[in-house]
Amino acid sequence: MSLRLSDLSACFEGVIPSIIATAAADGMPNISYLSHVVRVDEEHVALSNQFFAKTAANVRANPHVTLILVDCFTGDQFLLDIGFVRSVDVGPLFDKISLQLKASSAQVGMSEIMRLRSADIFRVRRIEKVPSPVEIAHAPTGDPISLPALSDAIRAIERQGEAGEIIDTLLSGVQHVLGYRNALVLIHDSHRGTLITTGSIGYERSGLGSEVVRGEGLIGAAAKSGQTIKVSDMSRVRRFGEAIGMETEENTTRAVAFPQLPTVMSQIAVPMVARGTVTGVLFIESPERLAFREEDEAALEILAGQAANALRASEREAAAAEPGQGSPVPEPAASGRDVRVVHHRIDDSVFVDGTYIVKGVAGTLLRLMLEWHLSDGRNEFTNREMRLAVGARMPEIKDNLETRLLLLRRxxxxxxAPIRIIRIGRGRVRLEAEGPLIFDAARESAVDDRR
Structure with missing residues (x-):
């Protein structure tokens, strides 16, 4: 039976380098290793072109090219007779290879060196399996994805009406349909150019509130490009950018440590896209090498897309149904010890009894509720009044207020903390405290200005 490129999917994971053999016009051979080979379709592959001027010159002088691919599970080798078609240095294919190259090379400190010059596309004329003198290991066979279970997970996400329920149902689907135990949902904060962890499963520390800069690391690159990016074997590399320097002192840095899976071998970042806009990233880790198969990647993209659209619909439905303003009914006098809250306007960070809670828009929302509580004596507030109050300074708040409140609550x-935010209905929340509230809008110091 003739082999097809789709039969060689384990050869395109970038774990074992591929080899390209070319010859000059005078027949002088040249062999080079390739960092990335991508299957374009059943008849074409794309090769990463970074440094190899000799290889490029040979390809253009002599069309006879041989490519060796290695199955990363079994060690099977395949000879491909290929012919050069064209080079591309722009477009989706180039961007895909460039992103994957950046993700891999950054882990070994070479992101500024390993830059993609072009993606060279070749037509595959023939595929031949190389006979092995020893017995080849069998490739591991994971359980196939259950389409009924995937369908159920999609419908479960669709049924949810609140941001927290949507995110939790997405993570549950990842866990129960695909079997991955360590996953995060990060929501895009366009006001600060970051992605903020808003949902988490499987970690000793949840990482809720931890941030990744858009464009940096696997997660940031997926958010910026709108493309899924994965790393399949981390056994010889250090953990990627956003997870370096895991230990932080929150009260000093106003930053939450990004959660860590010490035994991680595979990572994947899947953008959550709604109507062409990236609203967040679904990030998954596994202690297994080559954990994310093509079908897993496709299923994760389906789930992430469904969650992104559900969050978008939830936000709009909540905005349309929100009451105008909270009731002015006064709160009964609180008993118990004083609860001191400090807000730093420079980054909208909030501390409760000296413990760092949150910053950014979520911090602003807590400040507003505290100010209204102390001035009006009420403890119930509407999303709409908060949306209007912060909208002038943060225009994008209209699209993701629900997720900011969710982060604050969690x-x-x-x-x-001796303060709680309780959701009491569509577009309405209640502020509860264990004692009288003392609010301090801190004057920023030189130290604050440097943060």
Whole structure:
């Protein structure tokens, strides 16, 4: 039976380097290693072109080219007779290879060196399996994805009406349909150019509130490009950019440590796209090498897309149904010890009894509720009044207020703060405290200005 490129999917994971053999016009051979070979379709492959001027010159002088691919599971080798078609240095294919190259090379500190010059496309004329003198290991066979289970997970996400429920249902689908135990959902904060961890499963520390800069690391690159990016074997490389320097002191840095899986071998970052806009990233880690198969990647993209659209619909439905303003009914006098809250306007960070809670838009929302509580004596507030209050300074708040409130609520719960934000209905929340509130809008110091 003749081999097809789709039969060689394990050869395109970038774990074992491929080899390209060319010859000059006078017949002098040349062999080079390739960092990336990508299957374009059943008849074409694309090769990363970074340094190899001799290889490029040979290809153009002599059309006879041989490519050796290696199955990363079994060690099977395949000889491909290929012919040069064209080079591309722009477009989706070039961007895909460039991003994958950047993701891999950055882990070994070579992101500024390993730059893609072009993606060279070749037509595959023939595929031949190289006979092995020893017995070849069998490729591991994972359980196939259950389409009924995937369909159920999609419908479950669609049924949810609140941001927290949508994110939790997405993570549940990742866990139960695909079997991955370590996953995060990060929501895009366009005001600060970051992605903020808003949902988490499988980590000793949840990482809620931890941030990744858009464009940096596997997660940031997926958000910026709108493309799924994965690393399949991390056994010989250090953890990627956003996870370097894991230990932080939150109260000093106003930053939450990014969660860590010490035994990670594979990572994948899947953009959550709604109507062409990246609203967040679904990030998954596995202790297994080559954990994410093509079908897993496709299923994750389906789930992430469904969640992104559900979050978008939820936000708009909530905005349309929100009451105008909270009730002015006064709150009964609180008993118990004083609860001191400090807000730093420079980054909108909030501390409760000296413990860092959150910053950015979520911090602004807590400040607003506290100010209204102290001035009006009420403890119930509407999303609409908060949306209007911060909209002039942060225009994008109209699209993701629900996720910011979710982050605030979850951080207060995780820190066991003496303040709680309770969702009491569509577009309405209640502020509860264990004692009288003392609010301090801190004057920024020189140290604050440097943060």
């Amino acid at each position: 951080r207060l719960e995780e820190k066991q």
